[in-house]
Amino acid sequence: MTETQQQAPARDDPGRAVPAIELTGVEKAYQAHGETVPAVRGVDLEIAQGEFFSLLGPSGCGKTTTMRMIAGFEEPTAGTVHLHGQDVTGVPPNRRDVNMVFQSYALFPHMSVFENVAFGLRRRGVPKAEVSTRVGEMLGIVDLAGREKRRPGELSGGQQQRVALARALVNRPRALLLDEPLGALDLKLRQAMQVELKRIQREVGITFVYVTHDQGEALTMSDRIAVMNDGLIEQLGTPREIYEHPATRFVAGFIGTSNLLGGEVAEAAAGTAVISYGADGRIEVPVRGGRKVAAGERLELTVRPEKIGIALERPADDLCGVRGTVTEVVYLGTSTNYNVTTSAGADVVVFLQNATSADDIATRGDSVWLSWEPRHSYAIGAPQ
Numbered sequence: 602m603t604e605t606q607q608q609a610p611a612r613d614d615p616g617r618a619v620p621a622i623e624l625t626g627v628e629k630a631y632q633a634h635g636e637t638v639p640a641v642r643g644v645d646l647e648i649a650q651g652e653f654f655s656l657l658g659p660s661g662c663g664k665t666t667t668m669r670m671i672a673g674f675e676e677p678t679a680g681t682v683h684l685h686g687q688d689v690t691g692v693p694p695n696r697r698d699v700n701m702v703f704q705s706y707a708l709f710p711h712m713s714v715f716e717n718v719a720f721g722l723r724r725r726g727v728p729k730a731e732v733s734t735r736v737g738e739m740l741g742i743v744d745l746a747g748r749e750k751r752r753p754g755e756l757s758g759g760q761q762q763r764v765a766l767a768r769a770l771v772n773r774p775r776a777l778l779l780d781e782p783l784g785a786l787d788l789k790l791r792q793a794m795q796v797e798l799k800r801i802q803r804e805v806g807i808t809f810v811y812v813t814h815d816q817g818e819a820l821t822m823s824d825r826i827a828v829m830n831d832g833l834i835e836q837l838g839t840p841r842e843i844y845e846h847p848a849t850r851f852v853a854g855f856i857g858t859s860n861l862l863g864g865e866v867a868e869a870a871a872g873t874a875v876i877s878y879g880a881d882g883r884i885e886v887p888v889r890g891g892r893k894v895a896a897g898e899r900l901e902l903t904v905r906p907e908k909i910g911i912a913l914e915r916p917a918d919d920l921c922g923v924r925g926t927v928t929e930v931v932y933l934g935t936s937t938n939y940n941v942t943t944s945a946g947a948d949v950v951v952f953l954q955n956a957t958s959a960d961d962i963a964t965r966g967d968s969v970w971l972s973w974e975p976r977h978s979y980a981i982g983a984p985q
């Protein structure tokens with residue numbers, strides 16, 4: 602956990618809004634072939650009512666297991682799950698007020714779109730007129746009005762996914778859990794569906810918990826993201842917090858591209874440190890998480906590629922600067938990427954928008970200065 606995670610008021614605090622979902626000390630170990638597999642190693646999180654919350658991380662980090670414990674398909678080995686203030690640990694899935702949407706839509710192929718969406722309502726004995734109104738309303742929200750009579754096989758992948766979504770939402774669950782629901786779609790459709798999903802979520806106001814390994818997807822849609830690694834949450838925050846202030850080396854590398862420059866603590870004071878890097882670079886940075894650093898300690902500075910400028914002359918004194926040699930220039934239409942080896946020891950990547958200049962600023966082999974504003978770099982922990 603990092604300091605970007607909000608401090609939750611105690612559960613008995615009367616002024617506290619009841620979270621839609623609350624995991625406390627949740628662990629899950631599977632038994633497989635005589636071995637214990639620790640899939641989730643201690644997760645604490647709170648998801649607010651109406652929030653679009655993503656669990657993001659690489660394959661095998663424990664995202665799906667976490668989601669399945671919220672749904673009730675898996676029971677935690679330790680810890681508790683609360684839904685809307687009620688302890689549901691041990692309660693079966695059909696008695697939890699949540700619905701789940703999977704990558705495979707699992708629609709009934711022989712039924713019409715209308716019947717697929719109406720299925721759950723009919724089974725619960727909802728009166729016919731109400732079924733008709735609610736299904737119609739929901740098909741409007743997912744933009745499928747007029748396609749009620751079609752079979753799933755007569756729809757595109759994106760439309761099928763929207764039927765699956767309508768089918769889950771028509772029951773008015775208090776939370777919807779989505780496990781990589783766009784994974785089967787091609788890139789263009791996936792991007793269009795990301796925007797659609799966010800719109801639908803805003804319109805219905807239901808809490809969404811979204812599992813994905815795709816950082817772009819999580820950044821686009823989420824109010825907050827929990828970045829998971831090896832069964833633990835590495836960082837929890839808004840997309841902006843996570844991208845702009847990665848708390849760990851893992852998060853810096855997993856979300857977008859990050860440059861890591863080797864540095865050394867020159868002076869340490871309460872809450873801040875002066876780091877020296879490269880030949881003669883010095884920068885004062887906040888030390889996060891109440892961590893104590895000492896003079897002489899090795900740290901890494903991160904700075905995102907789009908925050909760096911590139912020039913042949915030394916930058917102004919109020920900017921961070923490091924000297925380097927261009928090793929690669931890649932023209933990408935809207936931007937040009939430069940790879941630069943620097944005196945700080947790392948290969949630095951720079952993304953420059955091709956807003957005005959038609960020509961490259963530097964070519965391979967040129968000696969250049971890289972510069973950025975001090976507020977765009979952070980110290981993120983000691984390298985090996």
Ligand SMILES: Nc1ncnc2c1ncn2[C@@H]1O[C@H](COP(=O)(O)OP(=O)(O)OP(=O)(O)O)[C@@H](O)[C@H]1O
Nearest residue numbers: 631633638640659660661662663664665666667814
């Ligand atoms: N039923 C199971 N029995 C044994 N081990 C399991 C079982 N399900 C998952 N695991 C293991 O638990 C760990 C976490 O798996 P999980 O499916 O939660 O990860 P994930 O982050 O959702 O990955 P992916 O993106 O690949 O779905 C993995 O090491 C996985 O192999």
